[in-house]
Amino acid sequence: MDSLQGALSALTPLNLGMNFMGVLVGMIVGALPGLGSVVAITVCLPFTFGMDAGTAMALLLGVYCGSICGGSISAILINTPGTPQSACTSLDGFPMAKAGKSAKAIGWALSASIAGGIFSCLVLSIATPTLAAFALEFGALETFALILMGLTCISSISAGNQMKGLAAGVMGLLLACVGGSPFSSESRFTFGLFSLNSGIDLVPVIVGVFALSEVITRAESMLYEGRVEATSTSGVTLPSMKEWSGRYWLLLKSSIIGTIVGIMPGTGAATASFLSYGEAKRSSPRRENFGKGEPDSIIAAESANNAVTGGAMVPTLALGIPGDPVTAIMLATFAIHGISPGVRLMTENPGIVYGTFAALAVANLLMYPACVITTRLFNYFLRLPEPILMGFVVVLCILGSYGARGNMVDVVVTMVAGVLAYVLRRQGFPMPPIVIGLVLGQQFEMSIGQMLLFKGTESWLSFLLSSPIAMVLFLFSAGMIALPVLSDTVKRKKQTSS
Amino acid sequence: MTLIKRNMLSGFSIVLVALILYSQTLSMGDAFLTEGIHPMDYPRVLIGLLAVLGFIIAFKPSASACSTGEHIAPITSRTPLMLLALSLYALLFVYVGFYVSSVVGASCCALVMGWKRCGLLLLVNLVGVACIWLLFTYALKIPLPVFPWW
Numbered sequence: 312m313d314s315l316q317g318a319l320s321a322l323t324p325l326n327l328g329m330n331f332m333g334v335l336v337g338m339i340v341g342a343l344p345g346l347g348s349v350v351a352i353t354v355c356l357p358f359t360f361g362m363d364a365g366t367a368m369a370l371l372l373g374v375y376c377g378s379i380c381g382g383s384i385s386a387i388l389i390n391t392p393g394t395p396q397s398a399c400t401s402l403d404g405f406p407m408a409k410a411g412k413s414a415k416a417i418g419w420a421l422s423a424s425i426a427g428g429i430f431s432c433l434v435l436s437i438a439t440p441t442l443a444a445f446a447l448e449f450g451a452l453e454t455f456a457l458i459l460m461g462l463t464c465i466s467s468i469s470a471g472n473q474m475k476g477l478a479a480g481v482m483g484l485l486l487a488c489v490g491g492s493p494f495s496s497e498s499r500f501t502f503g504l505f506s507l508n509s510g511i512d513l514v515p516v517i518v519g520v521f522a523l524s525e526v527i528t529r530a531e532s533m534l535y536e537g538r539v540e541a542t543s544t545s546g547v548t549l550p551s552m553k554e555w556s557g558r559y560w561l562l563l564k565s566s567i568i569g570t571i572v573g574i575m576p577g578t579g580a581a582t583a584s585f586l587s588y589g590e591a592k593r594s595s596p597r598r599e600n601f602g603k604g605e606p607d608s609i610i611a612a613e614s615a616n617n618a619v620t621g622g623a624m625v626p627t628l629a630l631g632i633p634g635d636p637v638t639a640i641m642l643a644t645f646a647i648h649g650i651s652p653g654v655r656l657m658t659e660n661p662g663i664v665y666g667t668f669a670a671l672a673v674a675n676l677l678m679y680p681a682c683v684i685t686t687r688l689f690n691y692f693l694r695l696p697e698p699i700l701m702g703f704v705v706v707l708c709i710l711g712s713y714g715a716r717g718n719m720v721d722v723v724v725t726m727v728a729g730v731l732a733y734v735l736r737r738q739g740f741p742m743p744p745i746v747i748g749l750v751l752g753q754q755f756e757m758s759i760g761q762m763l764l765f766k767g768t769e770s771w772l773s774f775l776l777s778s779p780i781a782m783v784l785f786l787f788s789a790g791m792i793a794l795p796v797l798s799d800t801v802k803r804k805k806q807t808s809s
Numbered sequence: 810m811t812l813i814k815r816n817m818l819s820g821f822s823i824v825l826v827a828l829i830l831y832s833q834t835l836s837m838g839d840a841f842l843t844e845g846i847h848p849m850d851y852p853r854v855l856i857g858l859l860a861v862l863g864f865i866i867a868f869k870p871s872a873s874a875c876s877t878g879e880h881i882a883p884i885t886s887r888t889p890l891m892l893l894a895l896s897l898y899a900l901l902f903v904y905v906g907f908y909v910s911s912v913v914g915a916s917c918c919a920l921v922m923g924w925k926r927c928g929l930l931l932l933v934n935l936v937g938v939a940c941i942w943l944l945f946t947y948a949l950k951i952p953l954p955v956f957p958w959w
Contacts, residue, residue, distance in 0.1 A: 699915075699919050705895065705918050710907070710953070713953070719954070723903075726899045738819040
């Protein structure tokens with residue numbers, strides 16, 4: 312009974328209003344390059360002090376969902392991912408926008424986000440205690456296997472350009488090495504710059520790699536092709552059921568990936584979207600169109616990154632373990648309101664738990680009106696003539712990279728990343744592997760070290776066989792590397808025989 | 810530039826970067842070892858892998874000759890000008906704060922991209938940057954760097 316009352320509390324006018332405000336604010340802040348969920352939630356946190364726990368959670372969960380989805384709007388319209396997790400969305404979203412299908416691209420992103428979010432809420436409400444126990448099974452070896460699987464995405468993402476893709480991935484992994492070693496904290500590759508001791512942040516690199524290099528490329532293409540039509544949007548066009556047919560399995564698979572990654576503490580939505588994108592590029596029947604404006608890519612990235620919102624609440628609520636800074640703030644909000652998440656919360660305060668699930672589900676549904684409003688606001692911005700618009704894109708890029716940590720070095724990192732990305736693009740290197748390497752690099756190194764420590768004197772074979780989860784993940788990784796190579800070989804053989 | 814030359818250039822540049830990075834790993838000879846793991850062990854493996862990939866790209870063009878499917882326009886005079894404008898913006902951002910640098914930076918970028926109506930450009934940028942300033946400072950409470958004499 313408590314559970315039902317808790318769930319229904321998310322539907323009171325006050326909670327619904329706060330939830331919508333949260334989604335709207337989150338979406339607008341998320342759409343601003345560099346300002347992700349943490350900034351959006353931090354801005355709204357002081358307003359929750361006077362609210363009861365249910366209303367506060369409705370507001371913050373709205374902000375959380377809205378900010379993750381909002382990043383895709385700028386990724387699609389101006390090729391500037393608002394958040395790291397929407398970097399994948401720009402790979403096909405922006406080509407769609409350039410082809411005059413921005414409303415459709417936003418529609419795909421929005422519907423996939425809503426579906427992914429609702430799916431994770433359903434899973435969350437049915438199986439939180441079981442999933443929390445599953446999350447506890449993840450030790451160093453399993454985390455290593457999961458991250459390795461994420462890195463193998465590089466192989467499928469760079470299909471047809473494997474060597475340059477792999478080189479770009481290794482560059483990303485090396486970028487993640489800059490700063491203190493995760494074990495001894497000794498500085499590496501700082502070239503004497505004190506500010507690099509804390510490492511290279513993801514946001515400045517993403518802004519530089521995707522947005523600044525695009526501005527430089529556009530400056531060139533404008534001279535050759537005359538005026539490049541600025542992307543504009545006529546709002547949000549949701550895809551029809553007919554367009555969805557043949558894509559449901561992809562949606563379900565990506566949502567499952569997002570939910571599972573969300574459950575693992577410390578992984579995050581960016582990892583989920585890259586994993587899901589890599590899997591979609593490997594298995595989609597329309598994989599040849601990836602990079603040219605294929606909705607499958609947007610579905611994979613967006614459903615996975617939004618499914619993380621529900622997954623991330625599993626360890627937060629059931630174990631009291633925050634997986635990332637956003638869930639840490641959520642945990643702090645619970646603490647402010649006198650509630651301590653953990654194993655006993657599910658039995659002692661089910662109303663709060665199910666109220667949180669319901670608020671998360673409602674936030675996902677409210678993303679549609681919020682996205683329509685945000686897209687209209689963006690439309691005013693996009694009506695500016697192309698050169699002036701590009702000037703503002705540069706301002707937002709610099710601001711985004713500075714605003715993430717308030718660090719001037721991040722501005723310089725953005726510039727350097729932008730110029731290097733421009734040079735690498737000209738040389739035919741794919742950009743996503745660099746970002747994947749940087750996203751997963753630190754966790755990868757940490758998990759290798761932990762794995763070696765845990766292994767001790769045990770033989771490798773018995774150590775690896777001790778974890779069935781890790782074995783399954785290793786097999787998946789091997790498959791993800793082998794399948795693109797095999798399919799390329801088969802294709803080439805067919806071509807030569809014909 | 811032919812594709813083979815381009816790949817050779819890319820490959821050798823990667824090897825050069827790998828050598829520079831490797832030289833950095835030598836400066837930490839007496840680092841603290843955690844359970845026998847040197848802080849530079851992992852980066853050295855990556856650097857070795859990068860160098861190998863660089864050689865493969867340079868000497869085996871067939872393996873990496875495929876384009877990414879992305880259209881690349883030839884380098885124009887605008888490219889160095891745009892790079893200059895971006896560098897100027899970053900430099901000004903550090904020394905004169907957000908407002909002045911953003912107006913100058915955005916205007917320079919627009920001029921490089923071929924915009925000619927300077928008066929209108931300045932007006933739009935002054936108003937637009939002021940709006941962004943207000944949004945960040947008052948709505949989002951994110952302090953932006955200001956002109957040091959302000």
